[in-house]
Amino acid sequence: MCKRLSKYRKKLGTKKKTTIKDIANVLGITPSAVSRALSNHSRISDKTKIAVRQVAENLNYQPNHLATALRTGKSNLVGVIIPRNNSSFFSSVVENIEKVLNKEGYNIIITQSYESYEKECNNIDSLLYTQVDGVIASMANETKDLSFYEKIKSKGVPLVLFDRGEDDLNVDYVGIDDYLSSFNVVEHLYAQNCRRIAHIAGFSHTRIYENRIKGYRDALKKFDLPIEESLIIESNLSMEDGREVMKQLLDLPEMPDAVFAAGDYAALGALQVLLENDIKVPEEIALVGFSNESFTYYGKPAITSINQHSEKIGKLAAEAFLNRIKNPTKKVSLNKINLKAELIVRASSNKIKK
Template identity: 70%
Template sequence: MENKKKTTIKDIAKALNITPSAVSKALSDHPRISDKTKKAVKKVAKTLNYQPNHLASALRKGKSNLVGVIVPRANSNFFSSVVEKIEERLSKEGYNVIITQSNESFSKECKNIESLLYTQVDGIIASMANETTVLDHYENIKSKGVPLIMFDRGEDTLEVDYVGIDDYNSSFAVVEHLKNQGCKRIAHIGGYSHTRIYKNRIIGYKEALESFNLPIENELIHECNLTIEDGRRIMQQLLELPKPPDAVFAASDFAALGALQILEENNIAIPNDIALVGFSNETFTSLIKPSISTVNQRSERIGTLAAETFLKRVNDTNWKPKLNKIIVDSELIIRDSSNKSKLLD
């Protein structure tokens, strides 16, 4: 197969018998280039299928108008909603967003960051992968002077801007709700505690149990990747205990969905026998039967604030705090899976 040569600015200049510099200025709407020349250059560029080299342009200008976004999973309504609001806000300021997905993989997260830095992005907005325990690749972003804003999952030791919810208080509120429903043996399907948000959810869970004089039992606490499969596996293990829990708090709606499937397959009455609460307010939680109680993390608000934090970093020379930590209010949404009082109505 014949490889077609990529059209360059020199090809356009040769076709019009003008200088490459004039072509470059015409393509960028330079005021010193006449409208007639601009029109002719753009027409030839289209005919020759010219594709601008954005990387070269970024190197020349020191600005690419590109912002990289890294999410752990693209199939999550929470993360997709955050990305939508980031893109919506930044596009108004002339930025394009490059979206990458780590799939919860540390190595892929490192490669994503390497690619974004090579592309000369003006900033990176990221949420860490579950596997990430070493932060050198994030420190590398900082060392290059590229603005880094973390959302949802971030680490205090990075000392960068952060937008998220209060995971401790959100978790505490879930346990308090389950206690008010009469639950006394509450299990927790959590994320890995090396990640700050999941560590805080576990701490909130344990301290709530202590506060309400409920037992903290290691056999009721599990750490995992919070997938549907994890939820199914751990729920089955919990049911096989000599004394199963009467409530389950999952730190992810996906794990909660897996747990729900096992409960239904075993003909467990929800919430009478076992109540269930998830986390993130994924779309499916309100659509299935029984609907799943969950925590609304205000994804749209987090996305907008993350974008605005980036814009302040690059545009406002008077706004230079070392660290800007924005905590968004969460909301416990009580639905059928944990609302025992509704059964008495």
């Protein structure tokens, strides 16, 4: 046996990967025994198990995921699709998805759509190709056609959406109550004596942004404020968009006295333009963002925003996936979770100092 080991030791030099067969050869047993020994099967003697583990260690054995997954039909991989990993919101969601899934033996594959529909489709294809056991996704702004998401479902791969989802897909969803959050923002601004509130909106074909617009409109109605279409401008919500839209708003015959942006980056862009024009925030124009990105509390003034509880969203999305996996047959009813978000008032909208 020792001779055989030393023969295989040489292999280490050649950079060929060690397989279960190599271990079997060294010990003079079969690959099946080795496989069972490694997975701690009860019908393998302790003696053999110890020997196998030792040789495995010696030969620097690493199981081959491809073979295992192919044989068992389970890859233990979960695909995660996000628009872009440069916001603390998505970063934190992903971190928490990972935390929950790692515990259950899953690894995640993060892909980014960069808000592009085409890239998103490619991502879905490569995830399916990689044989992931599930997909957790937040849709790109561009995405309207849902056929690629249907494809995931049709393959029998569990799909969970978070933040940016679509009711039409009829899958598990985790997000916040966008309507209510938006409504609350307007309530808050009203309480600060703002009466002409503009909304830098996301594209209304995406449900969350549609809900934010609705919440905004309904709150205005509640306070009998007129709804002016020129004060509602849809965009991609990037910083650049925020700048552009803010300039547009300043060019109106009558300026707004508050701006509510459906995204923090847009709010930031707006803030820059306001400061550049020496407009006092919040005195002349109050400003509110959405997402509680870290920069909202760095700057001067700090920006009022909505905390979306990213940790919880990540955790719940991962758990939704796990539930699907654990009850593959049982027809679990759809899980639609809308967390209550939290308005965090900061200097940018705090006119009435307490």
